[in-house]
Amino acid sequence: MRAAALRHHWFLALILMVLVSGATGALGEEAAATGPQTLRAFKIAGARIVKVADIKKELSEKLPSFWPPWGKAPTFRMADLEYDVERLKMFYRRQGFFHSEIRPEIHYGPGGAVDVRLVVEEGPWVKVTSVNVKVSGGLDLSPLENKWPLQPGDRYAEKAYDDLKNLYLNYLPSHGYPRVKVSGKILLDEEENTAKIYLTVDPGPLSYFGRVRIVNPGKLETPPEAILEKLTFKPGEVFNLEELFKTQRKLYASDLFRSVVLTPEEVPPGEPAIPISIELEEKKKRSLKAGVGYGDEEKIRGRLGLRYRNLWGGGRVLDLDGRYSSLGYKFEELFSNPVVFGTNFDLVNQSGARRRDLPGFTDKAYYTQTRLERDLPGDFRFYAGHGLEFARPFDVPLETLLLLGGTTQEKLYRASFLVLGVRQDTVDSHVEPKRGGILTFANEFAPTFFGSGMQYLQTLVDARRYQALGDSGFVLAGRVKFGVIQPIQDTSQIPIYRRFFSGGATSVRGYKLDYLGPRNPSGTPIGGEALVETSLEGRFPLPFLDKIGGVVFLDAGNVYLKVRNIDLGQLKYSPGVGLRYLSPIGAIGLDVAFPTNRISYTQDPRVVVHFNIGYGF
Numbered sequence: 001m002r003a004a005a006l007r008h009h010w011f012l013a014l015i016l017m018v019l020v021s022g023a024t025g026a027l028g029e030e031a032a033a034t035g036p037q038t039l040r041a042f043k044i045a046g047a048r049i050v051k052v053a054d055i056k057k058e059l060s061e062k063l064p065s066f067w068p069p070w071g072k073a074p075t076f077r078m079a080d081l082e083y084d085v086e087r088l089k090m091f092y093r094r095q096g097f098f099h100s101e102i103r104p105e106i107h108y109g110p111g112g113a114v115d116v117r118l119v120v121e122e123g124p125w126v127k128v129t130s131v132n133v134k135v136s137g138g139l140d141l142s143p144l145e146n147k148w149p150l151q152p153g154d155r156y157a158e159k160a161y162d163d164l165k166n167l168y169l170n171y172l173p174s175h176g177y178p179r180v181k182v183s184g185k186i187l188l189d190e191e192e193n194t195a196k197i198y199l200t201v202d203p204g205p206l207s208y209f210g211r212v213r214i215v216n217p218g219k220l221e222t223p224p225e226a227i228l229e230k231l232t233f234k235p236g237e238v239f240n241l242e243e244l245f246k247t248q249r250k251l252y253a254s255d256l257f258r259s260v261v262l263t264p265e266e267v268p269p270g271e272p273a274i275p276i277s278i279e280l281e282e283k284k285k286r287s288l289k290a291g292v293g294y295g296d297e298e299k300i301r302g303r304l305g306l307r308y309r310n311l312w313g314g315g316r317v318l319d320l321d322g323r324y325s326s327l328g329y330k331f332e333e334l335f336s337n338p339v340v341f342g343t344n345f346d347l348v349n350q351s352g353a354r355r356r357d358l359p360g361f362t363d364k365a366y367y368t369q370t371r372l373e374r375d376l377p378g379d380f381r382f383y384a385g386h387g388l389e390f391a392r393p394f395d396v397p398l399e400t401l402l403l404l405g406g407t408t409q410e411k412l413y414r415a416s417f418l419v420l421g422v423r424q425d426t427v428d429s430h431v432e433p434k435r436g437g438i439l440t441f442a443n444e445f446a447p448t449f450f451g452s453g454m455q456y457l458q459t460l461v462d463a464r465r466y467q468a469l470g471d472s473g474f475v476l477a478g479r480v481k482f483g484v485i486q487p488i489q490d491t492s493q494i495p496i497y498r499r500f501f502s503g504g505a506t507s508v509r510g511y512k513l514d515y516l517g518p519r520n521p522s523g524t525p526i527g528g529e530a531l532v533e534t535s536l537e538g539r540f541p542l543p544f545l546d547k548i549g550g551v552v553f554l555d556a557g558n559v560y561l562k563v564r565n566i567d568l569g570q571l572k573y574s575p576g577v578g579l580r581y582l583s584p585i586g587a588i589g590l591d592v593a594f595p596t597n598r599i600s601y602t603q604d605p606r607v608v609v610h611f612n613i614g615y616g617f
């Protein structure tokens with residue numbers, strides 16, 4: 001018995017020695033790391049299913065960066081690390097891992113440098129075994145089942161569960177049920193790692209748009225009819241929340257208002273008609289814009305613009321704009337009078353003077369155009385009107401004049417034409433578009449009975465589309481442009497200043513400005529009566545480089561001497577890569593393009609570099 005007691009005392013003494021030595025070692029390590037500490041390295045090991053990049057987004061402490069290489073290492077605090085470990089445990093639970101373990105390993109180096117290694121043991125994840133959605137009122141919402149973000153067999157995640165509820169909360173208000181309610185519960189079995197999901201959807205009554213009223217009409221100079229003309233819905237139509245957002249975007253696009261709020265009003269539960277109130281705050285009557293930029297084609301360029309809002313009241317807008325660069329200048333006025341003569345049409349007048357100094361010619365022109373425009377369903381805008389242009393080309397090479405019999409040096413050309421077209425604009429941003437598109441379909445008809453000295457028929461189609469791929473930051477952009485101009489009646493050939501040209505920073509980037517297509521014997525471009533262009537571009541962020549992105553692109557196109565010469569087999573291709581710096585004024589870009597089938601091996605370079613502000617399209 002005494003021997004057993006002696007062994008017991010020796011055992012306790014051994015444990016005490018181990019604890020004391022361990023404590024002494026820990027204290028010694030901490031003592032060696034006294035003073036300011038910096039985080040030299042931070043690594044995450046063991047993460048197999050959850051992405052390391054997503055884990056790092058959850059950290060509150062600043063991590064060391066490899067760029068710029070001279071950057072200062074962040075401060076290390078043990079309390080911050082302990083806090084982040086607890087945050088990551090909760091983060092893993094939200095991802096469906098209820099048995100994960102996270103263990104930090106810390107190494108103290110010389111000079112207060114600290115290396116941290118987080119060891120993650122994810123463990124098994126929770127599997128969704130069933131999803132049950134009960135819809136009251138007999139409404140058939142079974143087509144939404146194919147869009148469920150959580151399906152049986154998937155890993156349970158809180159965000160996916162919230163997205164499942166939001167699927168119904170977002171869908172029904174845009175289909176006549178703005179008073180929808182969604183409740184749910186989750187039956188979790190942490191031992192079996194399974195989850196059963198139950199949702200109850202109460203759509204509420206089918207609702208319609210009621211009367212529309214402007215809350216503060218007495219404080220606005222814009223007339224009510226100019227505001228109501230922007231509505232994309234009518235009283236009596238089935239309620240659609242998306243139409244309220246579309247109307248809001250259209251009112252903002254008029255540039256008359258700094259604040260636009262559309263609110264469905266409260267009504268009794270049994271009332272199907274929901275009135276809409278619009279509260280607006282107007283912008284200042286005048287604004288001035290000035291800018292200076294640089295591009296490899298235009299060189300130094302400048303712009304000065306003055307805008308008058310609610311000129312003489314009535315929502316009228318007057319823009320005065322001047323631009324100058326090494327490629328010429330343009331001075332232009334644009335006047336818009338909404339809901340003219342009490343109709344749904346806007347009266348638009350656009351007049352100006354320009355000079356273009358291009359590789360193939362120089363010209364001066366004075367022009368004016370008056371149009372009636374109105375909005376159509378589907379974000380389309382229709383316009384029709386009349387244009388008048390006086391243009392004089394000069395500095396045209398003799399070899400070009402010999403080829404183009406329809407072009408006369410210093411001759412004043414008069415074009416009087418009908419304009420007719422539609423435009424659709426659904427992009428989310430004109431500075432850095434990520435979703436939506438722009439479609440332009442424009443026609444000009446200049447016959448003799450309009451008093452035109454040059455007779456022609458012109459059609460131009462330009463379609464652009466942008467699509468962000470999830471939350472990856474990758475944007476796929478595409479563009480197709482097609483144009484033809486056909487001489488008619490007494491005109492046998494289109495003069496050079498009205499012909500199509502291609503090549504440059506905003507078209508087919510593997511060719512210099514205007515140098516894609518027909519040329520004279522000296523290699524100077526002469527343009528053509530038909531144009532085909534297409535581009536496909538991928539835009540993506542670069543890791544470790546804040547506000548700097550990359551692009552890869554493939555441009556193709558050609559200019560054809562005559563419309564009958566159009567041949568898609570003769571397209572010229574130009575792949576390339578580029579960089580974009582996302583500055584406050586827009587994307588500053590550098591593109592490097594490689595023409596795969598040069599027109600002239602002596603005049604066309606193997607590599608073309610473009611520097612510009614903004615994207616190619």
